Amino acid sequence: MRAVIMHAPGDVRIGEREDPVLVEPADAVIRLAATCICGSDLWPYRGDDHVHETPMGHEYVGVIEQIGSAVTTLSPGDFVVGSFMASDGTCEICAAGYQSRCAHVVPMGGIGTQAERARIPFADGTLVKTPGMPDRDLLPSLLAASDVLGTGWFAADAAAAGPGKTVAVVGDGAVGLLGILAARQMGAERIIAMSRHADRQTLAREFGATDVVEERGDDGVARIKELTSGYGAHSTIEAVGTQEAMMQAIRATRPGGHVGYVGVSHGVSLPGEELFFSGVHLHGGPAPVRRYLPELIQLIWDRTIDPGKVFDLVLPLADAAEGYRAMDERRAIKVMLTL
Numbered sequence: 001m002r003a004v005i006m007h008a009p010g011d012v013r014i015g016e017r018e019d020p021v022l023v024e025p026a027d028a029v030i031r032l033a034a035t036c037i038c039g040s041d042l043w044p045y046r047g048d049d050h051v052h053e054t055p056m057g058h059e060y061v062g063v064i065e066q067i068g069s070a071v072t073t074l075s076p077g078d079f080v081v082g083s084f085m086a087s088d089g090t091c092e093i094c095a096a097g098y099q100s101r102c103a104h105v106v107p108m109g110g111i112g113t114q115a116e117r118a119r120i121p122f123a124d125g126t127l128v129k130t131p132g133m134p135d136r137d138l139l140p141s142l143l144a145a146s147d148v149l150g151t152g153w154f155a156a157d158a159a160a161a162g163p164g165k166t167v168a169v170v171g172d173g174a175v176g177l178l179g180i181l182a183a184r185q186m187g188a189e190r191i192i193a194m195s196r197h198a199d200r201q202t203l204a205r206e207f208g209a210t211d212v213v214e215e216r217g218d219d220g221v222a223r224i225k226e227l228t229s230g231y232g233a234h235s236t237i238e239a240v241g242t243q244e245a246m247m248q249a250i251r252a253t254r255p256g257g258h259v260g261y262v263g264v265s266h267g268v269s270l271p272g273e274e275l276f277f278s279g280v281h282l283h284g285g286p287a288p289v290r291r292y293l294p295e296l297i298q299l300i301w302d303r304t305i306d307p308g309k310v311f312d313l314v315l316p317l318a319d320a321a322e323g324y325r326a327m328d329e330r331r332a333i334k335v336m337l338t339l
């Protein structure tokens, strides 16, 4: 099959890989309907994470082709959405709703879903089928649910977004933008997007942002305080993963407030004394997207939300290299790859 391989930083090409086969009885093999490039794929692309001849991709929607003998809830022909982390769905961590940290978790990035087909471990625990075969125009939103929507949703949940709350969002990538959509769905009263890019500000407002702050770092924090009578936000979403973004999130949050952090942490270290006196709740990590998938799929199916708008560039899988370039150069927010 054809698949995306990152040979070295900056060097992405389409190559041939073995077709996936069932390995464990709980596995399924899917034929991808669409996949995409993640902001986190840019870490190795830019040389910040090790990469060498690596299959890429962890987001996916598609149709089941084969199921193992232990799979009970799915059948060939089902259209499915799955999380970027495969999870057994049965351990105590999964039962508690933290499937992305399942005792037997399999990161889908290690399997590589920027490909024509993929093996999905723990199919019953990982995949959720849609109510029927989706119309083509629903594919971007269903694909978004596989990671960026689920991650933005978890961030808003972890930040305790809800009625009467002011939510600040650090990061205007796809996850931050969908954190805005999630906070709006959860009933937040005011949503402050931190962004200095006009196209992203526009989308932020479409998704429900009521205010935009262009300043960053301590200046950004000062603006959030100005907008909240000096208190800071009740809820802050951190969707970047850098030291500056994490400190901006903590400092923008009022004592007793909540920070939901979902940017993959790179070189972040937290000052203990400042954290102590901040009095904020910190919760985050790799989002347990699987927990939210049934609800998110239904909201998309009913056309209540349209998270697929974050895909502002759609290319065939064969043009993946151009997709990586476009995201690296910030010409695209998020790139969908069609099959």
Ligand SMILES: [Zn+2]
Pocket (backbone or CB within 6 Å): 087, 088, 089, 090, 091, 092, 093, 094, 095, 099, 101, 102, 103, 104
């Ligand atoms: Zn588990």
